[in-house]
Amino acid sequence: MRNLNGGRRAAMGVAGAAVLLLSLAACGEKENAGTPGGGPSVTASADADLAAKVPDAIKADGVIKVGTDSTYAPAEFLDNDGSTVIGFDVELFNAVAQKLGLKAEYESAPFDAILPGVDSGKYEVGVSSFTINAERLKSVNMVSYFSAGTQWATKKGNPGGVDNENACGKKIAVQTGTVQVDDITARSKKCTDAGKPAITIDQYQAQSDATAAVVSGKDDAMLADSPVGAYAVKQSGGQLELLGDIYESAPYGYAVKKDQQAFAEVLKEAVQAVIADGTYKAALEKWGVEGGAVTSSELNPAG
Incomplete structure (x- = not known):
């Protein structure tokens, strides 16, 4: 979204x-x-x-x-x-x-x-x-x-071991200006408030760049609108997979x-x-x- x-x-x-x-x-x-x-x-x-x-x-x-x-x-x-x-x-x-x-x-x-x-x-x-x-x-x-809604996606097999309910210390890609920026920022604060490592939030001007960062392994996962995440997974030729359910x-x-x-x-x-x-x-x-x-x-x- x-x-x-x-x-x-x-x-x-x-x-x-x-x-x-x-x-x-x-x-x-x-x-x-x-x-x-x-x-x-x-x-x-x-x-x-x-x-x-x-x-x-x-x-x-x-x-x-x-x-x-x-x-x-x-x-x-x-x-x-x-x-x-x-x-x-x-x-x-x-x-x-x-x-x-x-x-x-x-x-x-x-x-x-x-x-x-x-x-x-x-x-x-x-x-x-x-x-x-x-x-x-x-x-x-x-x-x-x-x-x-929002949905997460990772590389196939989730090699970074990302838990979308506890992504502390992970590198997460989002598009600048989206609701997902607010979402992941709040999650990162929850991590630091609990004494855990912050989430590294990589913001990209284009959603396609955020997706590419996960495909390349630069970032561990991404958040995007549910239709966008599904599209990215479909187009990745098996290199990406959805993580967790659609929410909000x-x-x-x-x-x-x-x-x-x-x-x-x-x-x-x-x-x-x-x-x-x-x-x-x-x-x-x-x-x-x-x-x-x-x-x-x-x-x-x-x-």
Whole structure:
């Protein structure tokens, strides 16, 4: 999750972070054709009533400008061309935008720069597996659309002997700005308070780099959103394995500027509309992440 009480992305896809991971792992194998994410894009029909509710400033150019961190497969990552952002987050938000009669245009950015970009008006929406929490709700509106938790992963066989309930003295990889940073920091404090060695927390700007650090043996384990961890294990060619159960599931949310309440409201209605017409289910099933499906969307749910 990306935030303070949950996870941030994962499952299967076609390239980008997967290619980087495989090359660093020295696998040299291509993904199977049956990998999630393949096939035609899921699309949604426009809803004239919802489109009419979109603020003029947003719909004037027919585009929703989206900030995203494209290193978080399978939620958002780069396709084989190195520039097109794909993933289940992208596919789903494309359908939400289509429901509003608009097109989503994505700009890749560091994860921790996206919410400030939304606040400044650089982006009209932040779509990047943001876990909804109280801290984020202070600065942006958030529209829920998915649920994920945190899960650990290690090298196959857990050679570092990592116990996710007692990782004192271990080297753990996390992505900067995610909920997992807060999680592992709290765990490290618990270690030192008990007179045990602190956890060495290695933070990486890209989730793919955190994953590669575990594959290479630089770090003993990593924490990531449950879909992301599952995706990394799948793409590692047997070099990684999941450790422990998924915990602290929480909703992901689209981030909208605090003073764009009306836009946030119509985004919520659009999410509800794609849930109702089946587009939502089709998009998640395509990427193999239907386990995180929700039945309704909420605006600023308690984080």
